Amino acid sequence: MHKGVSDIAAGGFIGGVALLFLPETIALEGVSAVLPKLLVFGMLLGSAYLIALGVVRKVRSGEAEEEGEPTAMSRIFIIGAGSIAYVLAAPVLGFYVSSFTFLFIMATILLKHDGSKAKAAVLNVIFAVLMCLVVWGGFDVLLSVPTPPGILF
Amino acid sequence: MKKRFTLRLLLAFLLIISISGAAYAEYPDSPINMIIAFSAGGSSDVQARITQKYWNKYSKQRLVFVYKPGAGGAIGFSEIALAKPDGYTIGGLNVPHIILQPLVQRAPFSIDSFEYICQAVNDPQVVAVRKDSKFKSVKEIFAFAAANPKKLRIGLVGPNSGHHLMFLEVIEKFKFPASPVFYKGSADQNAALLGGEVDVMFGNLNDVMRSRDELNILGIASEKRNAFVPEVKTMRELGFDVVSYIRRAFAAPKGVDKKALAYLTDVFKKIAADPGYLADMKKAGQPEEYLDGSAFSKVVHDQYQHDKAALQKAGLIK
Amino acid sequence: MTEFIVPALGHLIEPWNIILMVAGLTGGIIVGALPGLTATMGVALMVPATFAMNPTSGLIMLGAIYVGAIYGGSNSAVLICTPGTPSSVATTFDGWPMCKAGRADFGLYTSLVSSAFGGIIGTVGLLFLAAPLARFALNFGGPENFWLCLFGLSTIAVMSSDNMMKGVLSGAFGILISTVGLDPNAGIPRFTFGYYPLVQGIEVIPAMIGLFSFSQVLYLIGSHKPFIAEFTPTKGAFMQVTRELATKCKVVLMRSSLIGTLVGMLPGAGGEIASIIAYNESKRWDKHPEKYGKGSIEGLASSESANNAVIGGALIPMLTLGIPGSAVAAVILGALMAKGIQPGFKVFTTTGDLAYAFIFSQFAVNLLMLPVGYLLAKVMAKLLSIRLTFVAIAIVMLSVIGSYAIRNNMLDVWIVIIFGVIGYFASRVSLDTGAMALGIILGPMIEENLGKCVDISKSLDGSVFDVFFASNITIILMLMTALSFVTPLIMNKRKKRRNAACACGTPKEDGHA
Numbered sequence A: 001m002h003k004g005v006s007d008i009a010a011g012g013f014i015g016g017v018a019l020l021f022l023p024e025t026i027a028l029e030g031v032s033a034v035l036p037k038l039l040v041f042g043m044l045l046g047s048a049y050l051i052a053l054g055v056v057r058k059v060r061s062g063e064a065e066e067e068g069e070p071t072a073m074s075r076i077f078i079i080g081a082g083s084i085a086y087v088l089a090a091p092v093l094g095f096y097v098s099s100f101t102f103l104f105i106m107a108t109i110l111l112k113h114d115g116s117k118a119k120a121a122v123l124n125v126i127f128a129v130l131m132c133l134v135v136w137g138g139f140d141v142l143l144s145v146p147t148p149p150g151i152l153f
Numbered sequence B: 001m002k003k004r005f006t007l008r009l010l011l012a013f014l015l016i017i018s019i020s021g022a023a024y025a026e027y028p029d030s031p032i033n034m035i036i037a038f039s040a041g042g043s044s045d046v047q048a049r050i051t052q053k054y055w056n057k058y059s060k061q062r063l064v065f066v067y068k069p070g071a072g073g074a075i076g077f078s079e080i081a082l083a084k085p086d087g088y089t090i091g092g093l094n095v096p097h098i099i100l101q102p103l104v105q106r107a108p109f110s111i112d113s114f115e116y117i118c119q120a121v122n123d124p125q126v127v128a129v130r131k132d133s134k135f136k137s138v139k140e141i142f143a144f145a146a147a148n149p150k151k152l153r154i155g156l157v158g159p160n161s162g163h164h165l166m167f168l169e170v171i172e173k174f175k176f177p178a179s180p181v182f183y184k185g186s187a188d189q190n191a192a193l194l195g196g197e198v199d200v201m202f203g204n205l206n207d208v209m210r211s212r213d214e215l216n217i218l219g220i221a222s223e224k225r226n227a228f229v230p231e232v233k234t235m236r237e238l239g240f241d242v243v244s245y246i247r248r249a250f251a252a253p254k255g256v257d258k259k260a261l262a263y264l265t266d267v268f269k270k271i272a273a274d275p276g277y278l279a280d281m282k283k284a285g286q287p288e289e290y291l292d293g294s295a296f297s298k299v300v301h302d303q304y305q306h307d308k309a310a311l312q313k314a315g316l317i318k
Numbered sequence C: 001m002t003e004f005i006v007p008a009l010g011h012l013i014e015p016w017n018i019i020l021m022v023a024g025l026t027g028g029i030i031v032g033a034l035p036g037l038t039a040t041m042g043v044a045l046m047v048p049a050t051f052a053m054n055p056t057s058g059l060i061m062l063g064a065i066y067v068g069a070i071y072g073g074s075n076s077a078v079l080i081c082t083p084g085t086p087s088s089v090a091t092t093f094d095g096w097p098m099c100k101a102g103r104a105d106f107g108l109y110t111s112l113v114s115s116a117f118g119g120i121i122g123t124v125g126l127l128f129l130a131a132p133l134a135r136f137a138l139n140f141g142g143p144e145n146f147w148l149c150l151f152g153l154s155t156i157a158v159m160s161s162d163n164m165m166k167g168v169l170s171g172a173f174g175i176l177i178s179t180v181g182l183d184p185n186a187g188i189p190r191f192t193f194g195y196y197p198l199v200q201g202i203e204v205i206p207a208m209i210g211l212f213s214f215s216q217v218l219y220l221i222g223s224h225k226p227f228i229a230e231f232t233p234t235k236g237a238f239m240q241v242t243r244e245l246a247t248k249c250k251v252v253l254m255r256s257s258l259i260g261t262l263v264g265m266l267p268g269a270g271g272e273i274a275s276i277i278a279y280n281e282s283k284r285w286d287k288h289p290e291k292y293g294k295g296s297i298e299g300l301a302s303s304e305s306a307n308n309a310v311i312g313g314a315l316i317p318m319l320t321l322g323i324p325g326s327a328v329a330a331v332i333l334g335a336l337m338a339k340g341i342q343p344g345f346k347v348f349t350t351t352g353d354l355a356y357a358f359i360f361s362q363f364a365v366n367l368l369m370l371p372v373g374y375l376l377a378k379v380m381a382k383l384l385s386i387r388l389t390f391v392a393i394a395i396v397m398l399s400v401i402g403s404y405a406i407r408n409n410m411l412d413v414w415i416v417i418i419f420g421v422i423g424y425f426a427s428r429v430s431l432d433t434g435a436m437a438l439g440i441i442l443g444p445m446i447e448e449n450l451g452k453c454v455d456i457s458k459s460l461d462g463s464v465f466d467v468f469f470a471s472n473i474t475i476i477l478m479l480m481t482a483l484s485f486v487t488p489l490i491m492n493k494r495k496k497r498r499n500a501a502c503a504c505g506t507p508k509e510d511g512h513a
Helices: A003-027 A031-060 A073-093 A095-110 A117-142 B002-021 B043-058 B071-082 B097-104 B138-147 B162-174 B186-195 B205-214 B258-273 B275-283 B293-313 C002-012 C015-033 C039-050 C055-080 C086-100 C104-137 C142-153 C155-159 C161-178 C196-200 C204-222 C237-247 C250-264 C271-285 C297-321 C327-338 C352-385 C388-407 C410-428 C433-460 C464-469 C472-501
Strands: B032-036 B063-067 B089-095 B114-130 B153-157 B179-183 B200-204 B215-220 B245-253 B288-292
Touching (some): A003 A031, A003 C410, A031 C433, A073 A095, A095 C388, A117 C388, B032 B071, B043 B063, B043 B114, B043 B258, B071 B089, B071 B097, B071 B245, B071 C196, B089 B097, B089 B114, B089 B293, B097 B293, B114 B162, B114 B186, B114 B258, B114 B293, B138 B215, B153 B162, B153 C433, B162 B200, B162 B293, B179 B186, B186 B200, B186 B205, B186 C297, B258 B288, B275 B288, C002 C015, C002 C352, C015 C352, C039 C055, C055 C086, C055 C104, C055 C204, C055 C297, C086 C104, C104 C237, C104 C297, C104 C352, C142 C155, C142 C472, C155 C271, C155 C433, C161 C433, C196 C410, C204 C388, C204 C410, C204 C433, C250 C271, C271 C297, C271 C472, C464 C472
Parallel strands (some): B032 B063, B153 B200
Antiparallel strands (some): B089 B245, B114 B200, B114 B245, B114 B288
16 A cells, blocks of 8 residues: 555544544533543544645655555455354344354355365365354353353354 | 154143243243343352352252443343343342432433342441551541541542442531542552552442451441441441441342242342351351342332432532 | 461362362463453353362462463464453564464463463562562552553554554544543543443453454455465474573563562553563663564563563452452452452461462462463464464454453444454554554553542642652653653664664674673
């Protein structure tokens, strides 16, 4: 990513969060307001500085494009969306059912096996079942840590 | 052959389900969830665990502990208030927390959201100073505070807690300006007293007992003297009319099935009379005091009026 | 004391107690290594089990779990860049680069040996200096803790010296996030955005699981690597690490362990701050600070020895004054009280048998940790030979259950996802997730202690500055904080000067040792 673009994005993020908190910060009074006000206004100033710096860098553009590691955004999107679906499903379907489904589907989509499709499917099922068993044995049985409840289990 | 067996098994299974699901099934027919609004290992948890130990003696069903800590207990209390009133979810409550949280923090429950089962603990507040403190009596402290406005530092857990209320009551009644210093928990509060950051603390007996060797308890804000510290005079005996407690109780959500409530009341009553339970409570430093549901409900409602007035007077709520 | 030594040692060689120590350690290490399951939780979960044991055995086991869990946190920090407990945030700084460079076994063994060393130093403090140290710890009140937290926060400046603005803003973001929920000074809700459950605040652990572990999943999945890191075990790595620690890291180890012991015994501060401060100090005093953050053995050793030294420190005020020095010590205190054991200086006399058995068991546990941890490290390193995709997906599942388990609350699971996404994109634009985590951890402590200073200032008819200057410890901490902010500037200057001077040969290694 270009260094200037990265500065603008970072500044934008920090500034955005500060703006999100701004209305409630102004409404606060007394001791509760001291630290948030300091932070929110500091962050706004800092983000303005970063964005300005980024724009200057981008305009001058003397700095070359920095080559980072190649990233596959589509894969990141898949696991992100999958995780959100998983967390949505867990309290409804039950933790183990949704976990198994999540593990199996994600492994199927994201993992490139060398062998045949059937072999890959078997491997993925084994993986999903194994993880569920380990978590069940370790958390539910051994430590009796509760898992999210749902209709099924 | 095999098929028929499966079918029979299935029928039997359905029968069991229909019996247990029927309205006339004997309560309780499955484990009961006990919501603890504080973290595992804390004072409330220790008390509930002792109860659980004797629960198994009087009930066929287990208690399953569910910890819902957060926001000084408000998260767990809401969970109890909003649970299905089928008698399978009960929990521990603390007073004055359940009175103050709806008043000050907009908590989504009120003192009328519960069906009280019983009170288990009545933990009086005490006035304590460091062992080598220049104050030897409550009278000296109050006299110093009156003579030196704002100079006296009083350590409290809070704000908007039972300690804070006792502080407000004291400064209101005896007309002296002192500076309160608030701590997150009793551990910090004890440390501050021992380190000399505050001169006096208003704390719970149960918490003070942990550092018993290091401090002097000058007065206890209870109706009568406490068995843990029989030598300590009550505030009334000392001439100051202050009574302040933190109470722990068990409750079910409002509108819980009458039969279930009767059952729970009965079991908790038996536990509270068990000599083993009483001995364990004493060992753990928990000032036990049983009150039945209706008596406790009255206590809570009376205290609600009192606390609300106190907070309004102090300008903390409108 | 002497009359208790023999019976106390007698307890230790009982086979049942040895089994409990090994079991506690193993369980603790695993609990600590799993993101979401912390030392506090591991110990709290086992408290009911101790009710069935005699007090000595129960206490020994809880102590073993504590030690194991704090060390265990480093395993996931090294292998997947996820601090298993909040105490091992600083372990990721050098542990993960080491793993990425294919030296995972060096990282794991460094953590193991340093943890055991730190643990033993902490226990020495507990054994010989309990009384004076406990008295000293009481001097830390609101103003002292406030400046200690700021000092810890100044690490951000040192950590991100190349890009201070982004580091500071990341820290500010973390602190702002920590203000969500009940305000510690007025007790009223803030930043709930109309959603009541937010009144409980954003819990540190889910936020950290998000920032580190879930964002790491996104990073790993997005990289085209087949495995997390290249790794082939080096023969004799353990001995090599031990030798290196014993020679060029002995000063670092000693200093970090002392910092850990001292910070541990303060009621308000625990391993989270101790490891950060120790890391920071090692970097500050090192002749070659630039190697930190790139897989240096010193950085890893300082963080891990400090957080294990905290244990001994945290037990000091707990046993002597009934004031726990950490959340875990608080749980152990609860277990002690339930057994009817009264803390106080007289635990060393009236219940001396138990107290000394417990202290000696801490020595034994730290020594036993070497073989137990060694075997487990071998097993855990196998993680690197599993296909990356499997590991990443499994981490998501573990993060979900781990974050749920903290408060039995789906909100915490959502926090993991949200902070995971934030963490991933933040690190792509070179914001600092470590600084964010520091802000989230230290934010509430800073605000709470500042509130105390304000309360106290009212009794002095002055401002908070009068409170700050009233205590010598505070003044020292203020100077140290100021120094800490200046160091990166000096370091940059020194680096420039050295680069300008010459690039002749490798610098000498044994400078200050």
